[in-house]
Amino acid sequence: MVTVKNEKEIEYMRESCRIVKETLDFVGKNIRAGMTTKDVDDLVYKYIISCGAYPSELGYEGYPASSCVSVNEVVVHGIPGDRVILDGDIVSVDITAEKNGFHGDAARTFLIGNVSEEKRKLVKVTEECFFKAIEELRAGTPLYDIGYAVQTHAESHGYGVVRALTGHGIGKSMHEDPSVPNYGRKGTGMRLRAGMTICIEPMITMGTYKVYQDRNDGWTITTADGKPAAHYENTVLITENGVEILTL
Ligand code: MF3
Ligand code: CO
Ligand code: CO
Numbered sequence: 414m415v416t417v418k419n420e421k422e423i424e425y426m427r428e429s430c431r432i433v434k435e436t437l438d439f440v441g442k443n444i445r446a447g448m449t450t451k452d453v454d455d456l457v458y459k460y461i462i463s464c465g466a467y468p469s470e471l472g473y474e475g476y477p478a479s480s481c482v483s484v485n486e487v488v489v490h491g492i493p494g495d496r497v498i499l500d501g502d503i504v505s506v507d508i509t510a511e512k513n514g515f516h517g518d519a520a521r522t523f524l525i526g527n528v529s530e531e532k533r534k535l536v537k538v539t540e541e542c543f544f545k546a547i548e549e550l551r552a553g554t555p556l557y558d559i560g561y562a563v564q565t566h567a568e569s570h571g572y573g574v575v576r577a578l579t580g581h582g583i584g585k586s587m588h589e590d591p592s593v594p595n596y597g598r599k600g601t602g603m604r605l606r607a608g609m610t611i612c613i614e615p616m617i618t619m620g621t622y623k624v625y626q627d628r629n630d631g632w633t634i635t636t637a638d639g640k641p642a643a644h645y646e647n648t649v650l651i652t653e654n655g656v657e658i659l660t661l
Pocket of ligand 1 (some may be wrong): 462470471473474476480481488506508509518575612614646
């Protein structure tokens with residue numbers, strides 16, 4: 414079910430999303446080589462709790478941590494643990510926070526130390542994919558224009574667009590309708606409405622778009638060819654004239 418938020422609900426969304434943004438800024442200032450992915454998760458947990466919010470990934474369908482910390486070939490849903498972050502890694506940190514019953518959701522891919530030109534470009538283009546997607550977005554835009562914009566930009570650089578996972582609506586639940594793919598045909602799909610809040614989250618790979626899900630932990634998504642991937646996500650509010658990026 415697609416939900417349209419009223420003014421009061423939008424205020425709550427803004428607050429949860431501001432907490433998500435601040436937490437990611439805090440992680441960005443503190444993440445460095447030598448930390449484990451669990452150390453990053455501890456930062457996330459403490460920061461979100463200190464804001465009077467809850468890190469709603471924790472316990473979500475049994476997920477065991479407060480963040481997804483995905484290094485290099487891990488696309489998304491990396492479970493924080495004893496993997497040590499190394500100089501030259503790219504690390505996506507994807508978090509959600511819930512306050513007053515509403516969730517915010519965003520992800521950044523951080524550059525750790527001396528990152529190769531190749532990987533820097535992947536991260537930059539992934540961010541650009543998001544901004545291309547919102548360029549002409551407003552009430553009335555067909556949903557799959559988002560994926561069309563992401564796919565066109567990523568593939569123009571020879572990158573892969575992950576299909577197995579998508580963006581999504583968000584609100585009282587972390588995942589609401591509609592599903593927001595990162596690929597698609599322009600001019601198709603439902604028309605977006607003012608008051609919808611959705612997460613746009615390009616997941617872009619340096620090689621194949623095919624991914625594996627870890628058989629043992631049931632979560633970790635890795636590129637099938639082991640090449641690096643980047644992830645960038647914001648929660649956005651659709652308005653009559655455009656979008657408001659709630660997590661930026
Ligand atoms: N934040 C993720 C998203 O963008 C969801 C992570 S689900 C979890 O949709 F269980 F892994 F936390
Ligand atoms: Co997310
Ligand atoms: Co999301």
